[in-house]
Amino acid sequence: MLRKTFEGEIQQLKDDVLLLGSMVEQAILDSVEALKKRDVKASERIFAEDAAINKKRFDIENKLMVLIATQQPMAHDLRLLASTMEIISELERMGDYAKGIANINIRMGDAPLLKPLIDVPRMAQIGADMLHRALTAFVNEDVEMAKSIPIQDDEVDALYNQVYHELMMFIIQDPKTIERANWLLWVAHNLERVADRVTNICERTVFIVTGEMKEIKATDDEFWKGQHS
Amino acid sequence: MTQPSTERSPFVLETKDLGIFYGDFRAVASVNIPIERHKITAIIGPSGCGKSTLLRAFNRMNELSTGTRIEGEVLFEGENLYHPMVDPVEVRYRIGMVFQKPNPFPKSIYENIAWGARIHGYKGKMEELVESCLRQAALWDEVKDKLTQSGLALSGGQQQRLCIARALAVQPEVILMDEPASALDPIATLKIEELMQELKKNYTIVIVTHNMQQAARASDRTAMMMINHERSGTVIEFNETQKIFTNPKDKRTEDYVTGRFG
Numbered sequence: 001m002l003r004k005t006f007e008g009e010i011q012q013l014k015d016d017v018l019l020l021g022s023m024v025e026q027a028i029l030d031s032v033e034a035l036k037k038r039d040v041k042a043s044e045r046i047f048a049e050d051a052a053i054n055k056k057r058f059d060i061e062n063k064l065m066v067l068i069a070t071q072q073p074m075a076h077d078l079r080l081l082a083s084t085m086e087i088i089s090e091l092e093r094m095g096d097y098a099k100g101i102a103n104i105n106i107r108m109g110d111a112p113l114l115k116p117l118i119d120v121p122r123m124a125q126i127g128a129d130m131l132h133r134a135l136t137a138f139v140n141e142d143v144e145m146a147k148s149i150p151i152q153d154d155e156v157d158a159l160y161n162q163v164y165h166e167l168m169m170f171i172i173q174d175p176k177t178i179e180r181a182n183w184l185l186w187v188a189h190n191l192e193r194v195a196d197r198v199t200n201i202c203e204r205t206v207f208i209v210t211g212e213m214k215e216i217k218a219t220d221d222e223f224w225k226g227q228h229s
Numbered sequence: 230m231t232q233p234s235t236e237r238s239p240f241v242l243e244t245k246d247l248g249i250f251y252g253d254f255r256a257v258a259s260v261n262i263p264i265e266r267h268k269i270t271a272i273i274g275p276s277g278c279g280k281s282t283l284l285r286a287f288n289r290m291n292e293l294s295t296g297t298r299i300e301g302e303v304l305f306e307g308e309n310l311y312h313p314m315v316d317p318v319e320v321r322y323r324i325g326m327v328f329q330k331p332n333p334f335p336k337s338i339y340e341n342i343a344w345g346a347r348i349h350g351y352k353g354k355m356e357e358l359v360e361s362c363l364r365q366a367a368l369w370d371e372v373k374d375k376l377t378q379s380g381l382a383l384s385g386g387q388q389q390r391l392c393i394a395r396a397l398a399v400q401p402e403v404i405l406m407d408e409p410a411s412a413l414d415p416i417a418t419l420k421i422e423e424l425m426q427e428l429k430k431n432y433t434i435v436i437v438t439h440n441m442q443q444a445a446r447a448s449d450r451t452a453m454m455m456i457n458h459e460r461s462g463t464v465i466e467f468n469e470t471q472k473i474f475t476n477p478k479d480k481r482t483e484d485y486v487t488g489r490f491g
Contacts, residue, residue: 002489002490003487003488003489006488072441072442073487074441074445074474074475074486074487074488075474075475075476075477075482075483075486076483076487077487078474078475079475079476211475211476
């Protein structure tokens, strides 16, 4: 077969993206788990480990540059490499959200959680699950699967909405809770963004296969409307 | 042939169900492509798929070998290029050609350009024409002090630009290029490609190339050729170059441009 070496390098590249994705997925779940348990030590570890995610992203980016320079990719190959560049950037930013959540837990110090975390871990679980499936769709170049994932973003948005209103109630009832409520709002916001970025990955996967660049869905407008009404 | 009218079609050349035969063998079949004015059209495809044969049909160069004939039509400015009243020599003035291997005449640089123009009946100031053609071919600055030297003393890349200047001397509308850079080093190749971008402002260019990166870099539209089940070459996909190289519609084009053909 022609281009056997190149095919092998593409496979290796996809494996690297999967590895980066699993690091990010774990960081998201761990960051929320540490917050839930108020385990500052664990958060410090997650905060430090973000450097490994960043390094992995740069390693993959470098490999991509070398492949583009040496293999002159065209058509599907070109779409795959260009999209992978986007996808690893999305993953790295998701890693930053996990780091942000870890940082909140560290900065909270001895202050207890405003409320037991129920919806926030659910948001993390759904986001991580979406990410996992989005990367499976990417590796297998499965358009139908990629298109089916962003609908779950609605669940995350609904949970965020719920958390938001709940925290607003705390603030209204007792303005002294503002800072603690705000911390949790940031955590929820970060998780809401994770789901949005998963949608971007799914859009890239569809583009790799079909060559068509379009948004899979955009319910965000509705979401924000509900937020400020 | 009549001179082009003021309201010209966007297509300088157009093929209609064009087939090209060598004796009984149909080397090219059913080609329907328009060649857009002031654009660079690339013809790509694997070896032996009829790219050069198709290119040569655009200025009736195939007829120089015996036993060739065509079916269908080639329209040049809307008129049948193969009409019995059309003089093939006149055709080759208006549709010039540059070949794979630079082939300057064994004459001075000046004469390489002046010769064809003189035969063609050019009545203007020859020095001006020579300078203008050499400038258009981005060669003037390199040769202006040695116009009396032999064209064969130039480097390969310079010789190829001299051949382009020579083609321009008879004021063609179209320049056909058959692998014009395949015998040149990468720098000389890029110079030819840059030159093509300049030339397309005044001329229409059709280029055959084996080098897909060259087609991707230098052309506006690309015709992908392939052998069909009857072993005749035909155009399987014709589109804007950026579409051919980022999102081709035909699986065979995809396999070829990604290097998986064969």
